[in-house]
Amino acid sequence: MTDEIPEVEYVSGSGVPIRGNDIDTDQIIPARFMKVVTFDGLGEFAFFDQRYDENDDTKDHPMNEPQFQDASVMVVNANFGCGSSREHAPQALMRWGIDAIIGESFAEIFAGNCLALGIPTVTADHETIVELQEWVDENPDGDIDVDVEAETVTYGDKTVEATVDDAQRKALTEGVWDTTALMKSNADAVAEKAASLPYVDD
Amino acid sequence: MSKGTLYDKVWEEHTVSELPTGQTQLFCGLHLIHEVTSPQAFGMLQERDLEVAYPERTHATVDHIVPTSDQSRPFRDDAAEEMMAELEQNVRDSGINFSDPTSGDQGIVHVIGPEQGLTQPGTTIVCGDSHTSTHGAFGALAFGIGTSQIRDVLATQTVAMEKKKVRKIEVTGELGPGVEAKDVILEIIRRLGTEGGVGYVYEYAGEAIENLDMEGRMSICNMSIEGGARAGYINPDETTYEWLKQTDYFQENPEKFDELKPYWESIRSDDDAEYDDVVTIDGSELEPVVTWGTTPGQGVGITQPIPEPEDLPEEKQDTARMSQEHMGVEPGETMEGYEIDVAFLGSCTNARMPDLRRAADVVKGRQVADSVRAMVVPGSQRVKAAAEAEGLDEVFKDAGFEWREAGCSMCLGMNEDQLEGDEASASSSNRNFIGRQGSKDGRTVLMNPRMVAAAAITGEVTDVRELKEVTTA
Numbered sequence: 250m251t252d253e254i255p256e257v258e259y260v261s262g263s264g265v266p267i268r269g270n271d272i273d274t275d276q277i278i279p280a281r282f283m284k285v286v287t288f289d290g291l292g293e294f295a296f297f298d299q300r301y302d303e304n305d306d307t308k309d310h311p312m313n314e315p316q317f318q319d320a321s322v323m324v325v326n327a328n329f330g331c332g333s334s335r336e337h338a339p340q341a342l343m344r345w346g347i348d349a350i351i352g353e354s355f356a357e358i359f360a361g362n363c364l365a366l367g368i369p370t371v372t373a374d375h376e377t378i379v380e381l382q383e384w385v386d387e388n389p390d391g392d393i394d395v396d397v398e399a400e401t402v403t404y405g406d407k408t409v410e411a412t413v414d415d416a417q418r419k420a421l422t423e424g425v426w427d428t429t430a431l432m433k434s435n436a437d438a439v440a441e442k443a444a445s446l447p448y449v450d451d
Numbered sequence: 452m453s454k455g456t457l458y459d460k461v462w463e464e465h466t467v468s469e470l471p472t473g474q475t476q477l478f479c480g481l482h483l484i485h486e487v488t489s490p491q492a493f494g495m496l497q498e499r500d501l502e503v504a505y506p507e508r509t510h511a512t513v514d515h516i517v518p519t520s521d522q523s524r525p526f527r528d529d530a531a532e533e534m535m536a537e538l539e540q541n542v543r544d545s546g547i548n549f550s551d552p553t554s555g556d557q558g559i560v561h562v563i564g565p566e567q568g569l570t571q572p573g574t575t576i577v578c579g580d581s582h583t584s585t586h587g588a589f590g591a592l593a594f595g596i597g598t599s600q601i602r603d604v605l606a607t608q609t610v611a612m613e614k615k616k617v618r619k620i621e622v623t624g625e626l627g628p629g630v631e632a633k634d635v636i637l638e639i640i641r642r643l644g645t646e647g648g649v650g651y652v653y654e655y656a657g658e659a660i661e662n663l664d665m666e667g668r669m670s671i672c673n674m675s676i677e678g679g680a681r682a683g684y685i686n687p688d689e690t691t692y693e694w695l696k697q698t699d700y701f702q703e704n705p706e707k708f709d710e711l712k713p714y715w716e717s718i719r720s721d722d723d724a725e726y727d728d729v730v731t732i733d734g735s736e737l738e739p740v741v742t743w744g745t746t747p748g749q750g751v752g753i754t755q756p757i758p759e760p761e762d763l764p765e766e767k768q769d770t771a772r773m774s775q776e777h778m779g780v781e782p783g784e785t786m787e788g789y790e791i792d793v794a795f796l797g798s799c800t801n802a803r804m805p806d807l808r809r810a811a812d813v814v815k816g817r818q819v820a821d822s823v824r825a826m827v828v829p830g831s832q833r834v835k836a837a838a839e840a841e842g843l844d845e846v847f848k849d850a851g852f853e854w855r856e857a858g859c860s861m862c863l864g865m866n867e868d869q870l871e872g873d874e875a876s877a878s879s880s881n882r883n884f885i886g887r888q889g890s891k892d893g894r895t896v897l898m899n900p901r902m903v904a905a906a907a908i909t910g911e912v913t914d915v916r917e918l919k920e921v922t923t924a
Contacts, residue, residue, distance in 0.1 A: 271746050275884045280865045284530035286490035286537045298891040328646035334581040336597035365599030420472040432607040442467045442478045447714040
């Protein structure tokens with residue numbers, strides 16, 4: 250990995266609808282798959298318990314359906330990614346193939362983790378999301394265009410308004426979503442700040 | 452926009468710079484790490500040839516994967532052993548203090564920080580764990596971060612954050628008998644919703660909060676994240692200072708206490724502080740709260756009926772129907788009498804000394820129901836030792852509880868402690884998500900520690916206030 254960070258102004262790809270409010274990160278990646286010291290290979294375990302039964306036979310789930318196998322835009326409902334802070338969750342979705350998520354709302358830590366991976370979390374109202382989910386069902390090969398800068402989502406012949414959090418939009422479109430190098434360059438100011446705090450020993 | 456709150460002051464005090472994204476670069480006074488979310492961050496540092504910038508401001512423990520039965524090395528579970536070995540290597544290479552199991556100081560990260568005096572008022576505390584909000588009980592600004600942010604903190608001791616709004620939650624009055632901090636926070640989440648706190652930091656205040664001991668305050672702040680708020684805090688006061696005095700840090704550096712106290716006082720929210728929102732809850736009206744569903748917001752007073760999905764706001768109805776089907780509960784009935792297979796007393800929410808004492812008080816002289824597998828998992832090695840010094844271990848063991856080593860255990864089922872099949876648990880933990888306790892068909896009922904003890908005895912969800920009267924005769 251280098252410090253050269255690509256800008257993410259635009260994501261385009263077919264969709265996969267994941268319905269339900271309050272989908273927590275334990276569902277996105279069950280804890281037993283986190284007994285690893287790297288994120289490699291997590292993709293196949295995304296939504297594992299929703300996708301497979303106890304005999305590892307497949308269950309009804311959009312991510313098991315052949316028409317959604319190439320999807321890169323996930324369309325979700327409210328409070329997606331709540332619960333545990335595990336970055337394993339967006340890592341698993343990214344490694345499954347997801348490049349952007351559109352939903353009614355996202356849990357904060359989850360959205361922050363997505364940003365750290367360059368995955369936009371775009372929001373729109375309930376009706377817009379439900380319509381988009383239905384459109385994806387009917388048009389599994391259809392492209393959804395997420396314009397991060399313009400804050401719009403285009404599918405079929407329709408363009409709808411969406412919202413991208415200000416800091417997220419700037420970070421993605423200007424390519425500064427990888428914050429390590431940026432903050433490292435302020436090392437002197439950090440040292441000064443540390444020295445000024447009453448509880449930090451010299 | 453809030454003004455003059457503890458949040459505003461601590462934020463200001465720790466601001467290093469404004470980043471080009473509009474985010475704030477915030478200095479982190481304390482970085483806590485554990486074995487599950489940190490190894491990848493150390494890997495990223497290595498890839499970039501970076502070192503840990505402030506190892507002395509970082510502290511490690513092992514809690515999620517550690518076995519609570521036989522802790523001899525190597526661990527029986529190869530994957531757990533590998534994670535432990537990786538953490539040991541990382542802390543050794545970077546010169547980071549590690550409360551490992553041989554130290555006597557190991558435990559759940561949110562139990563050991565406060566115990567050792569690492570958690571202090573007016574500091575910023577981060578950890579790759581959503582329950583970092585726990586430390587807000589001391590008037591710290593504490594929140595969970597992801598692994599890429601852990602990399603940032605290891606490399607720079609700072610994190611990129613956006614400032615949030617502040618909601619004051621005032622809990623007035625006196626809590627009734629048998630009503631605990633856990634019931635207060637479950638009620639707050641029930642009322643404000645699991646995403647009600649998104650975009651907010653919660654300030655808990657009011658008589659009922661001020662009257663809580665530090666452990667109760669930690670139980671409240673701990674579950675802020677279950678209400679969607681990444682951080683929650685309580686202004687420091689004499690109760691806070693009394694706790695701090697007893698910790699290692701201030702025992703070893705008593706002069707620091709007097710030196711820092713004016714700072715702690717200065718960061719308290721001003722009397723005329725401005726909030727973005729204020730919510731008031733009458734604490735005297737509360738009763739023990741238990742969950743009937745699969746999100747922490749699906750709670751109900753123990754004597755109250757489980758709601759009809761149609762009576763809930765429209766956006767909550769589908770989830771409620773699905774949850775009720777999973778749990779096998781009927782709307783209109785109460786949760787009393789719901790049969791359980793497992794009683795779990797543990798987790799960063801409720802596994803500290805007063806939790807164990809209160810539960811032991813219920814258990815004393817009684818027997819765990821034959822159908823129930825009951826276990827106590829102390830929050831830390833120090834809690835375990837203190838409980839044993841008081842003989843609580845004997846009380847629990849005599850009643851038929853297993854008495855375990857410290858760790859996260861069945862709160863999230865990453866070690867051997869897991870539900871099997873569709874077992875139901877009465878649990879003092881924080882999440883009743885489907886699959887959370889290790890079995891995707893498992894069923895979790897969240898409740899306070901005394902309620903867990905009562906359920907263990909009767910084999911079903913029980914109003915602990917009634918248990919006393921019925922069986923002491």
